[in-house]
Amino acid sequence: MRDKNGSSEAAWQEEELSAAALPDKRLARRLQRLLDQMSAAPDKPILAACGDWAAAKAAYRFFDNPRVTEHSVLAGHFAATAARVAANEGPILILQDTTEFIYSRAQRTPPARAALREHGPVAKLRS
Numbered sequence: 712m713r714d715k716n717g718s719s720e721a722a723w724q725e726e727e728l729s730a731a732a733l734p735d736k737r738l739a740r741r742l743q744r745l746l747d748q749m750s751a752a753p754d755k756p757i758l759a760a761c762g763d764w765a766a767a768k769a770a771y772r773f774f775d776n777p778r779v780t781e782h783s784v785l786a787g788h789f790a791a792t793a794a795r796v797a798a799n800e801g802p803i804l805i806l807q808d809t810t811e812f813i814y815s816r817a818q819r820t821p822p823a824r825a826a827l828r829e830h831g832p833v834a835k836l837r838s
Contacts, residue, residue, distance in 0.1 A: 720750070731787035734778050741773045742784060 724746055733739045745761075748770075752760040761767040773779060796803060 724750075727791050728787045730790035732783040734783070738773070738776070738779060741769065745770055745773060 724743065728739070728743060728746070731739060731742060733742060748762065748766065749757075749760045757770050758764070758767040761770050
């Protein structure tokens with residue numbers, strides 16, 4: 712839960728990022744800033760979440776940096792999760808969303824066009 716100052720969110724972010732394995736403090740600060748920006752607007756694309764082109768360009772440079780890997784970014788989250796699991800004595804629920812989205816469509820003739828072919832001027836030309 713978040714209070715007026717967002718301190719619980721800041722504490723959560725600090726806990727999640729404290730063990731991030733980034734090779735440079737500047738990259739760690741950039742990751743913190745990106746997490747702030749993107750968590751404030753999770754439904755927005757990077758440009759909208761970052762607020763302006765300069766911040767979005769910095770985000771893209773961060774993601775494109777060869778010294779930034781998926782493992783180095785997620786290392787803090789993995790360590791924080793392991794600590795939470797170790798601190799819990801009761802059952803632990805591990806939820807997984809297995810929803811899959813397929814955005815491609817089969818090529819098909821729209822019904823109106825098919826009806827026009829069967830009954831319209833094109834059908835008369837075929838006969």
